[in-house]
Amino acid sequence: MTVVKICGITEMEQALQALEAGADQLGFVLAPSRRQLHPEVVAGIVQGARRRFPPVERAWQAVGVFANQPLELVLAASELGKLDVVQLSGEEPEDYCRHVRLDFYKVCHLGSPHVGSAGEGAGGGGAVRAPLEDVGRGDLAERLGALRDRHGATRLLLDSGRFGQWGGTGQPFPWDLIGVAAQECMVAGGLSPANVAQAIAVMRPWGVDVSSGVEREGRKDPLLVGDFIAEVRRWDDRADE
Numbered sequence: 001m002t003v004v005k006i007c008g009i010t011e012m013e014q015a016l017q018a019l020e021a022g023a024d025q026l027g028f029v030l031a032p033s034r035r036q037l038h039p040e041v042v043a044g045i046v047q048g049a050r051r052r053f054p055p056v057e058r059a060w061q062a063v064g065v066f067a068n069q070p071l072e073l074v075l076a077a078s079e080l081g082k083l084d085v086v087q088l089s090g091e092e093p094e095d096y097c098r099h100v101r102l103d104f105y106k107v108c109h110l111g112s113p114h115v116g117s118a119g120e121g122a123g124g125g126g127a128v129r130a131p132l133e134d135v136g137r138g139d140l141a142e143r144l145g146a147l148r149d150r151h152g153a154t155r156l157l158l159d160s161g162r163f164g165q166w167g168g169t170g171q172p173f174p175w176d177l178i179g180v181a182a183q184e185c186m187v188a189g190g191l192s193p194a195n196v197a198q199a200i201a202v203m204r205p206w207g208v209d210v211s212s213g214v215e216r217e218g219r220k221d222p223l224l225v226g227d228f229i230a231e232v233r234r235w236d237d238r239a240d241e
Contacts, residue, residue, distance in 0.1 A: 001236050002200060003207030004229050005063060005186065006214065008035040015049045017222040022229045024060055027209070030077050031067040031089065034218075035211075042081035050082075061085050063105075071096055078102055087157060097151040105186060106153040108144070110160060110173040140181040148184075157209060158182055160189035175202040193227035197235045208232060 006018040007027030015026050026049070028042045029035040037045075046062045053060060061084035066074050068090035078086055078101070086104040088097060097106060148156045160173045172190035175198075182203040191199060192213035200208065214224040 002205070002232050003186065004232050005207060005209040006211075006220070006225055006228075007063070007065065007188075007209055008211035008215075009045065009220070010035055010037060012045050012048050014220045014222075015045050016052055017220070018225050019049060019053045019058070019060060021222070021226040022233065023225070024207070025063050025085070026060065027063045027065055027087070027211070028081065028083075029065045030081070031065055031069060039077040039080040042077075042083070046082045063087055065089060068092070071099055075099075075101065085154070088153075089157075089159075092151075094151050097153065100152075103154040105155045105157040106148065106151045107157045107159055108147065108185075110158060110178075110189075140178070141183070144181055144185065155184065155186055155206065157186045157188060158205075159187075159209075172199070175199055178203055180204050191228075193224060193231050196228060197231045200232065200235050 003024045004022070005025035005027050006014075006023045007029070009015050009018065009026045009028055018026060026046075028037055028045070030037060030039060030042065042062070042064065049060075049062075062082060063085040064074075064078055064081055064083040065087045066077075066089065074086060074088075077083075083102060086100055086102050087107065088100070088104055089107040092106070097104070144156055158173070158178065160171045172195070175187075178187075180203060182205045185205055186207035186209050187199065187203055187205040188209035188211075190213065191208055191210045196208055196210070196213075199205075210228055214220060214228050216224065
């Protein structure tokens, strides 16, 4: 079954609505962003949501999103925020990544024209960026797997990218250039209730991640969240037939 992550949760009500709709993961932004939360606020939401939806009865995970922040801050915030998974969206180098004590996703930003190949860039090997012209079919799945293993990550999270921007762009990358090489990855970038089934059909990813695609006027819309998850589950049901 495709894992669904609703990212950019900022309030208890949003967390409960997403879990009620069937989300597998809630994403909390602890990096500089309009959605940034203090770890204590995250802890309060996570603990409250776990009282309402105990993991032993309804398995779900809290994911903390970081980018280019001191390792000590990430470790402390992860503990204080009661996180299950860390998402590293910046130029965190391999040695840094290997000191993260939780399962973590390393974001691979696709589409930057400023970098020659995935894993190269001004960050001294930490930037995980891949221009689309360098992404072919061939052995791409092996290359992505090697990139994941080199950082010691649990998963790669494939997202659209723009130079100097570490959050998602809200725009999709060309899914057909990635294809089923994404089947061990989580994918993001411009997903919405209108296109998520198509994205899954093309890439067959392990998971899908959405934030702005389920918002109206900058806030999570419970109807859009429900529609997004329902579209994913409809696809899963068809795939099982």
